Amino acid sequence: MKTKVAIVKYEKPVESVGKAIALSGALDKLKKGDRVFIKPNIVFWSRSVAMPPWGVITTTRVVEDVLRQVIKRKPGEIIIGEGTVTSDPKDRETPEHAFETLGYNKIARKYGAKIINVFDKNFRQVDLGGGIRLNLAEDLLNADFVISLPVLKTHAQTRVSLSMKNIKGCLDMESRKLCHSADMINDLDFHVSRLVKALPEACTIIDGIYTLERGPAYTGNARRSNIILASSDLLAADITGAALLGFNPAEVPHIKMCCKEADIFPSPESVELVGEPLENMVRPHKWAFPYNKDDTLPLNLERIGVKGFSLPRYDHSICTYCSELMGPIQMTIGKTWDGKAFDDVEVLTGKIHRPTPGMNHTILLGQCQVKLNKENKHIKNRILVPGCPPKIDKLISGLKESGIEADPAVFENLDMTPGLFMKRYKGKTEFSQKFYRADEKLNTSEGYKLPFFR
Template sequence: ITIAEGSALGKRFGVGTERIYEVLGYHILTARYGVTLMDILQEPFENVDFGGFTLQVSKPALEADFLINMPALKTHNQGILSLGMKNLKGCLSIKSRKYCHRPDHSLDHYLSLFVEKLKPALTVLDGIYGLEKGPFYMGKAVRMNALVASKDPLAVDAVGAALAGLDPSDVPHIKGYADRHSRSLDLDQWHFRGTPLEALRRPLKWDNRWREDNTGPRAWERMGIQGISIPKYDKTLCTGCSGLYSPVLVMVMSAHQGVPFNEIEILTGKAMTPSGKARSTVLLGNCMIKANRKDTSIREAVFVKGCPPTMDSIQEAMERCGIHPNMDFYKKHRSSLMERYEGKEGFDEGFFYIK
């Protein structure tokens, strides 16, 4: 038995798989049952043809005798839900994961494809907790007490969507897979055992609402934040930069002193274009710099290099634009995200550790 995980670790970003195994006590499984612990990113990849393009897919995962896919039930700000099909993206190399976030916005199509090549023999969805407004830790964990298992990956994702209060046909990558294989998403086609779905269903919010003019989250409207624009993330943004969105928003909020900022725009991903109206245009991440560095409508360009950029470089860029974030506020906000579960019934941290 091999447990495989592929956590992305960048420069001052993310946590490596080995560290995760160590902290959660997975080595006990090795000592007790001889389980092999694998970091997918340290193992070979195979170039797999997806019909018109090639992705690097984990060789051990492709060659497994019996592949069990074990996703957690999460909502996802770009893909709506992250269940079995989406979880398999973790079997790609980092380069191929990034490839899926393209300017033609075909992320949903890619998410529907991995299952066809990896062909999990069993999918077990862990919905003990569901993550609202995921996929990052800024979302809210909701105790759901649900586990879903099936040899049919589509059945698990369709039931997972229903548990989260969504119609599976409203989730583009699930619908895309079903359509391509001429499969119905009608839940009545499957035979259920165990607790009735209705008893476990907990509608989860997945989207973040933005101002009408797409210049920032709705919360900024209530706070009266003006003179700054950060358009809503799109599907070209990959995990590295996507995880920076919330910190950037919180930093701006911490810097707000009740007066408008100096007409600043912050652009991300690969497809955004400058408004031509800002005094300073912050191009966040190497992709955005590459896309717009020669745009003549930009009055002052501020480059935040990196893939993804570091928090220090973002803070530096903000300071250059006259935004002075209160980093103590930001750190307290981060801590509060973890502390909000402390002492709450059903949120025992010890549940995650192997003993």
């Protein structure tokens, strides 16, 4: 029998999510007394500005609406867990700030749930087959029933980031880095395709109230799409979610790999769709950031005429710590560009990039690049930016050594960066903070208002 996947228009709090769960039977296998682990997606958070969470973070509205349905089944312990990546790996204040600001602590008290930062808890190594061993949160592994609550969004590396990719947030940091392998076969997609093997009984509700193009973070473009997906099977939901975002699921590598393992065809025809017709709900979203034809420079920099600088396209091997610096580096180049060509400078990232012959300065960003190319004889002026995360002071001094006078504030105040992206949403009434706050006003059309900057 085909697995049911419900596609529902989001129209009302509580009712729309409840309808999707009922149509799909997503919670049918949740038994009385079960220990439940709920995994939302809080991929990034800022304590300095009211960041744009639209399409980036699972709405508090959906988290609460799912909790309402869960407690009807009279489960045992309910844990809401996430492992938000912060610039400082030791930072515990930012995740706690997110839980409080998003209202997670409030709804946890209301429904008797427990909120955890998985980095504060224990991990256990799991053999996922294919030679893959990763450390997953024990609270996830010890659960009787797991609920994945991702956002309906695209991803600059894996094309889509849905139910299965969402589980990556329960890995410890070393395992996350391992997922960004330099192996062209056992790459990021391969690792993501294996994550579902570790789960106990599971289901998913995909939050598409807001969707995201060119995700996974605030640098992408959010849309108000009003879609809820639900299924008792993560793969079936992701096949459908990919199709809703305009993809052929067979062209999404990790979905294709999972389908091969499950012996099903990567197509919506392999699932039983209920609710709204798929063709009426498709919202094509782009996933890759545009580059020039040589993949050596982001298109936004080429369009303003930047010469003598190269920032090769990111690949699967670049992890979050380096990827979060791509935006600030581009901002720096844009700010310092005065029409005069830079002195043939390149910035290399990840575990694969090799130096380009003829460049005068090669900046090796992060410990992976330092390890890979620190002895490379083709580099004229080798500039090392070690560390994971990369050391910001070394990056700033390295850019200066290559002739680029970087504004230190761009890198030293990364927590402020989301504020720069607020302009695209300001004044658009469909982008409301009410969906990201636990407040009685969430059930009214008035909503909850939060200043763009605090």
